Amino acid sequence: MTAAVNVQQAVCIHRTSASEVVALRGADLTVEEGELVALVGPSGSGKSTLMAMLGGLLRPSAGRVEVLGQDLGRLPERQLLSFRNRDVGMLMQGPERNLLPYATVRANLDLAQLGSRASRRIRRDRADELLDAVGLAEAGGKTVRTLSGGEQQRVALAVAMAGGPRLLLADEPTSQLDHSNGVRIAELLRQTRDRWGTTVVVVTHDTELGDSMDRSLAMRDGRIGTEGRGGERLAVIGRDGTLQLPPDLLDRFPPGGRARVVRRADHIELHPVPLEDEGSS
Secondary structure, X not given: OOEEEEEEEEEEXXXXXXXXXXXXXXXXXXXXXXXXXXEEOOOOOOHHXXXXXXXXXXXXXXXXXEEOOEEOOOOOHHHHHHHHHHHEEEEOXXXXXXXXXXXXXXXXXXXXXXXXXXXXXXXXXXXXXXXXXXXXXXXXXXXXXHOOHHHXXXXXXXXXXXXXXXXXXXXXXXXXOOHHHHHHHHHHHHHHHHHHOOXXXXXXXXXXXXHHOOEEEEEEOOEEEEEEEOXXXXXXXXXXXXXXXXXXXXXXXXXXXXXXXXXXXXXXXXXXXXXXXXXXX
């Protein structure tokens, strides 16, 4: 398979006149074409910053961010804008950031397809299909501001997919939805991949949505820490050999503590070192 996303040692530093905040600390990420991936983690872990980089909204302070064969850190601004409009669909957190509130639902979908080379009939059919998929087939003529928050969220997802992007980035796509509509959105994301081959990366606090993806990647302190796949949770080894343990092991391996690494013939063991052992060593 070909990688749609290849991030190597990405660093992002937010600078102000008073301080510097390191949002990403050498993050690595590979996403294959047609894969569904969720980025999860607490606020401040770097997941939204990483997603903004994948969409070309932020450039890395260091490292490499390659999306669909384009090195976004080196792409001139005009080419970056063209690439983003042509190949990337973005669903920002909060429907008000994705929609024109005083326009109709149909007008929002038409605007999202302005750059498409498809015929008017194909664009109309795609809009109809998307509205039906999000459960709003009869809402095309309604003004966005008359819809509920959950309905607006679903329209925003349809708008993000209207241009037929190769990569869909969705920030908290189920945050304002009830359980049944959240399940509908998860299924729609999978249908998008299955029908059009779209690669999907979501940022979410919704564990059910994360588990429904092909992979769920937990971020902590600006790096990918663990990976969930098929119900199994795996620790991710960084390029420098660092290893972030799953949070449920930190009672045995607290930050700043010591661990003894023992290599066996067919596996490696990790043992916490008691404080009294540290003092005698």
